[in-house]
Amino acid sequence: MCGPRRPEAPGHPDPLDDVDDTPDGFAALGLRPETLAALEDLGYEEPTPIQMQAIPPLIAGRDLVGQAATGTGKTAAFALPALEHVDAGTRGRDVTPVALVRVPTRELAMQVSEAVFKYGARMGVRAVPIYGGQPIGRQLQLLDRGVHVVVATPGRAVDHIGRGSLPLDGVRVVVLDEADEMLDMGFADDIETILGATPEHRQTVLFSATLPPRINAIARRYQRDPVRIEIGKAGAKAGKALVHQRAYVVERAHKPAALARILDVESPGATVVFCRTRGEVDQLTATMNGRGYRAEALHGGMDQAARERVIARLRDGTAELLIATDVAARGLDIDVLTHVVNYDVPSAAESYVHRIGRVGRAGREGVAITLAEPREQRQLANIERLTRQPIATQRVPSVADLRARRLEQTVDALRVSLTADDLADHSEILGRLTGEHNERTVALAAIRLVHQAGGGTTDEVEIPEAATRFERRPRTARPQDGRAPARPSGRPQDRPRGGGQEPTGYLFVGMGRKAGVRPGDLVGAIANESGLEGRQIGPIRIAENFSVVGVPEAVIENVIAVMRGSVIRGKRTTIRRYTD
Numbered sequence: 001m002c003g004p005r006r007p008e009a010p011g012h013p014d015p016l017d018d019v020d021d022t023p024d025g026f027a028a029l030g031l032r033p034e035t036l037a038a039l040e041d042l043g044y045e046e047p048t049p050i051q052m053q054a055i056p057p058l059i060a061g062r063d064l065v066g067q068a069a070t071g072t073g074k075t076a077a078f079a080l081p082a083l084e085h086v087d088a089g090t091r092g093r094d095v096t097p098v099a100l101v102r103v104p105t106r107e108l109a110m111q112v113s114e115a116v117f118k119y120g121a122r123m124g125v126r127a128v129p130i131y132g133g134q135p136i137g138r139q140l141q142l143l144d145r146g147v148h149v150v151v152a153t154p155g156r157a158v159d160h161i162g163r164g165s166l167p168l169d170g171v172r173v174v175v176l177d178e179a180d181e182m183l184d185m186g187f188a189d190d191i192e193t194i195l196g197a198t199p200e201h202r203q204t205v206l207f208s209a210t211l212p213p214r215i216n217a218i219a220r221r222y223q224r225d226p227v228r229i230e231i232g233k234a235g236a237k238a239g240k241a242l243v244h245q246r247a248y249v250v251e252r253a254h255k256p257a258a259l260a261r262i263l264d265v266e267s268p269g270a271t272v273v274f275c276r277t278r279g280e281v282d283q284l285t286a287t288m289n290g291r292g293y294r295a296e297a298l299h300g301g302m303d304q305a306a307r308e309r310v311i312a313r314l315r316d317g318t319a320e321l322l323i324a325t326d327v328a329a330r331g332l333d334i335d336v337l338t339h340v341v342n343y344d345v346p347s348a349a350e351s352y353v354h355r356i357g358r359v360g361r362a363g364r365e366g367v368a369i370t371l372a373e374p375r376e377q378r379q380l381a382n383i384e385r386l387t388r389q390p391i392a393t394q395r396v397p398s399v400a401d402l403r404a405r406r407l408e409q410t411v412d413a414l415r416v417s418l419t420a421d422d423l424a425d426h427s428e429i430l431g432r433l434t435g436e437h438n439e440r441t442v443a444l445a446a447i448r449l450v451h452q453a454g455g456g457t458t459d460e461v462e463i464p465e466a467a468t469r470f471e472r473r474p475r476t477a478r479p480q481d482g483r484a485p486a487r488p489s490g491r492p493q494d495r496p497r498g499g500g501q502e503p504t505g506y507l508f509v510g511m512g513r514k515a516g517v518r519p520g521d522l523v524g525a526i527a528n529e530s531g532l533e534g535r536q537i538g539p540i541r542i543a544e545n546f547s548v549v550g551v552p553e554a555v556i557e558n559v560i561a562v563m564r565g566s567v568i569r570g571k572r573t574t575i576r577r578y579t580d
Helices: 025-029 033-042 049-059 074-085 106-119 136-144 154-163 179-184 188-197 213-222 232-242 252-266 278-290 304-315 349-356 374-387 399-418 423-434 439-453 519-530 553-563
Strands: 064-067 099-102 127-130 149-152 173-176 203-208 227-230 243-249 270-275 295-298 321-325 337-342 366-372 392-394 504-509 540-542 547-552 575-577
Touching (some): 025 033, 025 049, 033 106, 049 064, 049 074, 064 074, 064 213, 074 099, 074 106, 074 149, 074 173, 099 154, 099 188, 106 127, 106 149, 127 136, 149 154, 154 188, 154 519, 179 188, 188 519, 243 374, 252 278, 252 366, 270 278, 278 295, 295 304, 304 321, 349 366, 366 374, 399 439, 423 439, 519 540, 547 553, 553 575
Parallel strands (some): 099 173, 127 149, 243 366, 243 392, 270 321, 337 366
Antiparallel strands (some): 540 547
8 A cells, every 4th residue: 555554543443454455466476566567568467376386486596496388377487587687777788698598499489588578578678589590690799789688599509608609607597498398309418518607606497397307317416405396287187178188090091081081070270280200291281281271381491481481370370280390399389279189199298298288378278189090009098197187089080970060060150141230232132033943942052052162062981990999919828837938939139129128220420520510419300300209319429520329220211211301500411320
């Protein structure tokens, strides 16, 4: 309340005694007035659970490890406290970074930087995203002018540290956003380099959708008694109602037709379809465009300008399908997105969590669909077990289902038209036609036109059903003498090495230290093209003029095929099987 309290009259309780002066909402979290004003300008009213739990300890200077899925509001959870360190009176080239945020992708770098700029608008905060794919000269100019908050991808941050263009002496808080993604993409060495270059007594904040052992190892090494917050588990229960998950079991040859059938029945808004490889993205994009969908491709083979144009077309409704690889789509935040489709079952539950995190954000409902081949059903069961969320398995809609859906759409379209105010404007046309035909025939002809416009007469064929039950191996009968059955024979070299792990094959990559190649470059390129997870790639050995990279032996020929003509650090290189 403003001003001094007036004296209380005897026998008359002060009406102000019943007024609760305790601040609520964001004001209760201890944020500075300028930040609160900016949040009010943006229409923010109530903090999310991750914001309520994370902001007070961060303002108090504590290190923090936060588990929170995409879309829970974690950007504001670390960005708002970071702005408490900004000296709003500092201007021009005297400004040096007080906060460094590391993110895995350039898309996320731009989104986080934009959010920081909005939150700090009342203080004139300067936030700069630096990432690969953008001319480094422009980034050098922006950094030279002075900046409060730098949002960087690991590789480009290391480049600037090496050039001396990213001053870190004044950094008071370092944030690793989506830390598990950065580790999966092979940026572990870069993360170590960056943390080692920042002041020893900085505040260190880790946010991740999952908390694998490697994240905990970083926390133990670089944090001091961190506060631990886990929104992921509670959020999973809440998210279950927001993201409706289901899977369809279908043979690979029928996947394009099944995808089209499901989309026809679902009638989604903007949709992202995840594929494993760049080649699969291009092929499926062409197939879906041939089927009449407005589909756009998004993968690592596109330059930044092309990627931004594609995302803009999805946002403005010019495109309805975005077909993308995991790496290219990481960090996307598209408000109009209603559906996510896994064209294949992800090999890791963490990838599944990140994919479906594209929808169900900020209280909006969404749908996550997975197309599983019969052999992938066990992977689907593993994801259910690890995420503790059921994924309903359904049959691909039949032709009858599709026709019924199209009839519903026609009826809905006609019902909307019947409520129009200008129906009388078309009475002359009706008068002419009823002079030649009865009104029922005229109405049926009009309905036929509407139904055809909605695709109601498209020829369709049934998609064969695939087995939806796990095939269980029959138990080997125990001999009557009580001895265990004989183990299958086979030479040791025919079995997987490493205690049951998949055998490893090795790639020769014709670039090494001389070309500036780092492990993250190799892992990122291979993961982007082949669909392998970062944890499946390695060991890596980088020599002066070449590198050797381990990948699962079972897919090495496929990796070589999809990597043919790939670009690493701006150069095309030779990739073949490595032999001693």
